[in-house]
Amino acid sequence: MEEKEISQAVIGRLPRYFRYLGELKDEGVERISSQDLSELMKVTASQIRQDFNNFGGFGQQGYGYNVEYLYDEIGKILGLNRRHNFIIVGAGNLGRALGNYMNFERRGFIFKGMFDRDPELVGKCVRGVEIMPMEKLNSFVRENDIDIAVLTIPKAGAEAAAEQLVQNGIKAIWNFAHVDLNVPEGIQVENVHLSDSLMKLSYNIDRYENEQAGK
Amino acid sequence: MEEKEISQAVIGRLPRYFRYLGELKDEGVERISSQDLSELMKVTASQIRQDFNNFGGFGQQGYGYNVEYLYDEIGKILGLNRRHNFIIVGAGNLGRALGNYMNFERRGFIFKGMFDRDPELVGKCVRGVEIMPMEKLNSFVRENDIDIAVLTIPKAGAEAAAEQLVQNGIKAIWNFAHVDLNVPEGIQVENVHLSDSLMKLSYNIDRYENEQAGK
C-alpha cells in the first residue's frame, strides 16, 4: 500500500496555505475558490489545486473549498494536531529568543528543557523552563519523550551535540548552527542558516542595482 | 548588453559553496575538483560545474578549481566585498539575538541602529548600538545610508513599518515577521518564517513514522 511520495516543494508551500487559510477563517470567510485564493496568495490556481490534490480532494466542484475544513486538514497533514516536545540546546541570545516565542506552543510544540554548558546560565529560567548543564542532556532526552532538539550552539559543538541527541532517541533537529549535520537516515533535520539567507538578500540588492545601472 | 538572469535556485546554493570553500581554504587546501567537492557537499559534480559556469569559468581543465580564488569570486558575487549598513526594527528577544550576532559584521553587514516602540527599551544598548524610539526611524534611515532593515516586530505592525522603510529609501528587508510584505518592485525581501520551517520539520517527522509503520 505504497503512498506516493509528496515532493518537498509541495510541503514547503503548505505552511503558507495554512497561514492564509487561518486568516480567512478568522475573518469569517466560509469558502474560497482556487481562483480567489490564487489572487490573494499570488500563485497560480493550477498550482493550488495540484498541491491540494496530492492529499486527496478537499474541494467540491462548482463550490470551491470550505475554508475551515481545508485549514484543519492542512493542519493535520503538517502534524499540528499532535504534541511534539522540544528542547533547546544552547541558551544564548537566539536560544532564549526561541524559548520565549509563545506561538510554537499554540501549534503543539511544547518547550520542555534548555541546556547550556556555561555554568553562569545554568539554573536560570526561560519562560519557566530551567537551564540545565549539558551533562543532563542525554538522560533528559531519554526520560522526557523529546522529539525535537533546537540546536542554537556555535558550529564547533554542533556535530557532537547532534550525535548525542541521536543516540538518545531524538527524532528531529532544528538546526541553527552553521554546519551541515551528518545524521543517520530517519532523523529529520531542518536547517535555518541565517547568514545564508542574508547573503541571498545581499546578492539580490546588488543584482538589482546593476540591472538599474543598465548593465 | 543583457546578462542572462541567474535562477534563484543557483543563488540559493552559493552561500553553501562559499561556506565549504572557506573551510577548505582554512584547512590550507589549494585546489579542488568538482568531483571531490561533490563528494564533500553531497551534490552532483555536474551541478557544481553548471552553477559556477553561470558566472563564467572559474576553473581550469585538467586542474580543477583554485580554492582561494573561487572563494573570493563567490564572495564578490554575493556582494560580500561591499558594505551594507543595516538596522533592526524590533528590540525583542529575536532582534537582540540578531544584533548580538557578530558574524554578520565579518561579511560586511554593519549594525547601525535599533528601534522599538517600547519606552522601557529605548535608551538601552545592544552591542554598543542604542535602541531608539520608532519616531526616529524615518530620519535615521534617510540620514545614515541604511540598505537593509531587519524586521523583528510582531506581524501586526510589520506591514506599516515596511511601508515607512520603503518610503525612506531602504533597499531590502530581512523579514522575520510572519506576514508576506507588499513592497514595490525593486525592494528586495527575504523572508525567514521560523514557524513555517518548524511545520515542515513536523511534517517530516510524522511522514517518516507513518512510513515505518508500513503504511
Add this chain to the structure above:
DNA sequence: TAGATTGTTAATCGATTAACAATC
C-alpha cells in the same frame, strides 16, 4: 438545468544530470 469550479490529464517549462569535446 445551467453555471461554476474542481480534479486530473496533457503540455510546457525549467532545473538537474549525463556525456563528451575542448583544453590545460
Add this chain to the structure above:
DNA sequence: TAGATTGTTAATCGATTAACAATC
C-alpha cells in the same frame, strides 16, 4: 604527450501551468 578535468551541449527528470472533462 597523456591524463585529468573543465566548460558546455544534449538528455532526462521533475515541477509548474494550461486545458478540459467530470460533477456539484
